[in-house]
Amino acid sequence: MLNLLSLYALPVLILVILTVGIIKKVPVYEEFTEGAKDGFKVSVNIIPYLVAIIVGISMFRASGAMDWIASVLAPLLHKFSVPVDSIPVMITRSLSGSATLGLFSEIAQKFGPDAYVTKLCAVIVGSSETTFYVLSVYFGSIGIKKFRYALIVGLLADFIGIVAAVLVCSKVFLPNIG
Amino acid sequence: MNYIFYFLIAFSIIFGIINGRTQEVVSAIMDGAELSVKIAISLIGIMAFWLGIMRIAEKSGLVQFIAKIIKPITKWLFNEIHEESPAIGNIALSFSANALGLTNAATPIGLRVMQELQEENDDKTTASNAMCMFLAMNTAGFQIIPATVIAVLVAVGSKNPTEIIMPAMIVTSIAFISAILLAKLFQYTWKDKGCKETAPETGKEADNA
Structure with missing residues (x-):
C-alpha cells in the first residue's frame, strides 16, 4: 500500500497540476518553458x-x-x-x-x-x-x-x-x- | 561557515599527513570537485522541468489554494513572512515531495521556496528566520517511505524489508518535531552581532570576491 503511494505520487502530482492549469485557462506550454528557463541558472x-x-x-x-x-x-x-x-x-x-x-x-x-x-x-x-x-x-x-x-x-x-x-x-x- | 570550511580542510590535510594518506587526500580534491560539477549538471534538466511545472501551479492558483488550507500551521511556523506570499504554498508542496521521498522534485521546489523567501528578506546575504525554519524542516528530512533504504535491504535478500518503516517513521517524526521546536527557540534567543556592524563587513566580502 505504502509502496504504491510512492510509485503513483509523482505522476499523479504532475497530472493534477497540469489539469488544474488547463481548466483555469493557463497557457501551460508557454508558462512551463518560461519557468524552465531558470533551471540552468539555478543549477550553475x-x-x-x-x-x-x-x-x-x-x-x-x-x-x-x-x-x-x-x-x-x-x-x-x-x-x-x-x-x-x-x-x-x-x-x-x-x-x-x-x-x-x-x-x-x-x-x-x-x-x-x-x-x-x-x-x-x-x-x-x-x-x-x-x-x-x-x-x-x-x-x-x-x-x-x-x-x-x-x-x-x-x-x-x-x-x-x-x-x-x-x-x-x-x-x-x-x-x-x- | 568560514570556520567549518577551514576546519574540514586543515584537519584533513594535517590528519592525512600523520596517517600517511596525503595521496588520497590530494586525489579527493580532484574527485570532489568533479563530483560537484556532475551533480550540478545532472540537476539542470530536472530542475528546469520542475520549475516549469511549478510555474503552471502558481499561475493556476493551485499553490495559493494549498497555502490557504495550511495557513493556520504556517502562520505560526513562518510568522515573519507575508500572509499572501507564494512561498507558503510552495513550502507545502516541497514538504509533501520530501515526505513522499520524491527527492528529484523536492530540491527544485525547495530552491524555488528559497528564492521567494529571499524576496522578503531585508539582508540578502544573511539567512532570515523563515529560511532557517524551512531548512530545519528540510534537513530533518521527514519521510513516510524511505524508498532507497528499502531497495538496499531488498537487494541483500531481506525477507521483510518494510519492517523498518514504522521505527523510521517514529524516529523521523521525533527529529522533525525537535527541529521545528529548536528553530523556534533559536528564533527568539539567537543573538546576531548587530546588523549595522555586519553590513560593511559583508560589503567587503563582496569586494574581495
Whole structure:
C-alpha cells in the first residue's frame, strides 16, 4: 500500500497540476518553458557552494579521520549497545548522502539483512537528510553567506534523530535477536 | 561557515599527513570537485522541468489554494513572512515531495521556496528566520517511505524489508518535531552581532570576491 503511494505520487502530482492549469485557462506550454528557463541558472549558481562543501568532505573522508573518531567513540557507545560498525554511518549522515548510502550498502552486504546493525543503520539512513548538503545548496542558490542558527539546528536535530534511532531500534529489534 | 570550511580542510590535510594518506587526500580534491560539477549538471534538466511545472501551479492558483488550507500551521511556523506570499504554498508542496521521498522534485521546489523567501528578506546575504525554519524542516528530512533504504535491504535478500518503516517513521517524526521546536527557540534567543556592524563587513566580502 505504502509502496504504491510512492510509485503513483509523482505522476499523479504532475497530472493534477497540469489539469488544474488547463481548466483555469493557463497557457501551460508557454508558462512551463518560461519557468524552465531558470533551471540552468539555478543549477550553475550552486556549483561554487557544491565544490566547497563536497571537496571539504571528500578530503575529510580520505584523511582517515572518520576511523579515528569512530575508534574514540566506540567504547562509549558500546555501553548503549550501539554496534561499532554503525558509527561511521552516524558521522557521515550529516555530511554526505551518497557516502552514507555507500556505507549502508556495505554493512547490509557484510552482515546480512537480519543483523541488528543493518536494521539500526537502515533506520538512521531512512529517517534523516544530509544537513550540510541541503544547507550549502539551498543557501548557495540565493547567495546567503551567513547561515545564522540553521546549521546548529540541523546538526542538533540530526543528533536527536540518531539518539532516537538507537532507543527505538533497541526496543523494536533487539529482543527478537536475543 | 568560514570556520567549518577551514576546519574540514586543515584537519584533513594535517590528519592525512600523520596517517600517511596525503595521496588520497590530494586525489579527493580532484574527485570532489568533479563530483560537484556532475551533480550540478545532472540537476539542470530536472530542475528546469520542475520549475516549469511549478510555474503552471502558481499561475493556476493551485499553490495559493494549498497555502490557504495550511495557513493556520504556517502562520505560526513562518510568522515573519507575508500572509499572501507564494512561498507558503510552495513550502507545502516541497514538504509533501520530501515526505513522499520524491527527492528529484523536492530540491527544485525547495530552491524555488528559497528564492521567494529571499524576496522578503531585508539582508540578502544573511539567512532570515523563515529560511532557517524551512531548512530545519528540510534537513530533518521527514519521510513516510524511505524508498532507497528499502531497495538496499531488498537487494541483500531481506525477507521483510518494510519492517523498518514504522521505527523510521517514529524516529523521523521525533527529529522533525525537535527541529521545528529548536528553530523556534533559536528564533527568539539567537543573538546576531548587530546588523549595522555586519553590513560593511559583508560589503567587503563582496569586494574581495
